[in-house]
Amino acid sequence: MNIGDVSARSGLPVKTIRYYEDIGLISPLRDTNGYRSFREREAHMLSFLGRARALGFTIEDCRTLLALYNDETRASADVKMVAREHLDRIEAKMADLKAMHDTLSHLVRACAGDDRPDCPILEDLGRTAPN
Amino acid sequence: MNIGDVSARSGLPVKTIRYYEDIGLISPLRDTNGYRSFREREAHMLSFLGRARALGFTIEDCRTLLALYNDETRASADVKMVAREHLDRIEAKMADLKAMHDTLSHLVRACAGDDRPDCPILEDLGRTAPN
DNA sequence: ATGTGGCCTCCAGTTACTGGAGGGTCAAGG
DNA sequence: CCTTGACCCTCCAGTAACTGGAGGCCACAT
Structure with a gap:
């Protein structure tokens, strides 16, 4: 998936998704042409982030929540x-x-x-x- | 009055008062030593600003309100x-x-x-x- | 003379993006 | 084959309203 696709799916602006990568919330792969290549996992994380942000959690809270989400032993x-x-x-x-x-x-x-x-x-x- | 005096009177931090001067909300005179010299007028304006900010008005709102406050024909x-x-x-x-x-x-x-x-x-x- | 506190300016950082410039990439139509 | 338009890329700057800190002058008391 390209960034436009995950943007449509998560409801997050393309710019915001790039920003989330910048600050290390997600780490999509890259295609040979340099385009970000999102897997289901990242698409899902972006939806998670969108919902958490909509509830007013700060980015740092989101980082913590995402880590807990990915930790089966939480x-x-x-x-x-x-x-x-x-x-x-x-x-x-x-x-x-x-x-x-x-x-x-x-x-x-x-x-x-x-x-x-x-x-x-x-x-x-x-x-x-x-x- | 020095900046510390108007800070105490208005409840605004010294830093904030300097900032308000920077953005043109107030224009205190200067002493020969370079210190800001506040008159009653500015002390009063700072209290006004403090109250308006406490009510959540933006700085631009404050600018407008201050202009209206000073305009007898408003x-x-x-x-x-x-x-x-x-x-x-x-x-x-x-x-x-x-x-x-x-x-x-x-x-x-x-x-x-x-x-x-x-x-x-x-x-x-x-x-x-x-x- | 020295110490303490107040004052000065300038620079950088905060939050969470957003806009724009300048420029590659891709798929479809002519 | 070329062009056009929609995507995509990076990097830089700006937003709101301060806040913290470095580095340094000024004033007054001891």
């Missing part, structure tokens, strides 16, 4: 730990976003949004921090 | 639009995170997390995409 506890830590990061980020959202939606609602300059949003941003 | 509608668009981005990101969270927390719960290799997390990641 302990599921190791996988679970990686996932759990990622879940914690997601939850932290959701909490951050929720706080921003609450503040901001409140301010947006309070702003008239007309042609006058008075604006509670700017007032809030410009108010001296409470020390 | 229309609050312009401010509101910037904020509303940012709120939309936040909501989109929250939805993305929630989807990740739902999938991942389900998988984490399903994983035994013991010393055996069987793992629903890896099974999910490794399953061929449904085409």
Whole structure:
């Protein structure tokens, strides 16, 4: 399979696949013409990567997960730990976003949004921090 | 005021303040010894920036908001639009995170997390995409 | 004089790609 | 046989918003 084929199958852009090779996530063979030659194994790994990335795992997490995936003697506890830590990061980020959202939606609602300059949003941003 | 003073007042790291000068958000004067010399105006702008960044606005948004803040003839509608668009981005990101969270927390719960290799997390990641 | 801390500039690295330039390769149509 | 268009290749640079570090000046207290 050429890179275009695995791109279509995995949903990953061609550029991204080349990048994944650069950073050592996959190691496809090369044809005599220099084209990357993907086996089923790599096509499968790319789908794995695409799904893991879609769940928000970092590239380093993906590297770890891929190693565990290929290790028949893994302990599921190791996988679970990686996932759990990622879940914690997601939850932290959701909490951050929720706080921003609450503040901001409140301010947006309070702003008239007309042609006058008075604006509670700017007032809030410009108010001296409470020390 | 030296950079350390405005850093303490705004809560922004010294490095960040220098960076903000680099990209033209602030333009402090210089003392004869080369030190940046901040006036109240800049200290205030830095607090503004800190708050806007804490609400997740991008630097470019901050640039726009700062310009509006300094423009007595602004229309609050312009401010509101910037904020509303940012709120939309936040909501989109929250939805993305929630989807990740739902999938991942389900998988984490399903994983035994013991010393055996069987793992629903890896099974999910490794399953061929449904085409 | 010396030590400590604050300040300076410039360079490089971070994350995970993405775009583009410049240039080979392959299969089909004329 | 040649050309055309779709692929493929490498290498370089840029993105967002900083952050860390090297190397070195400046100010003030001892």
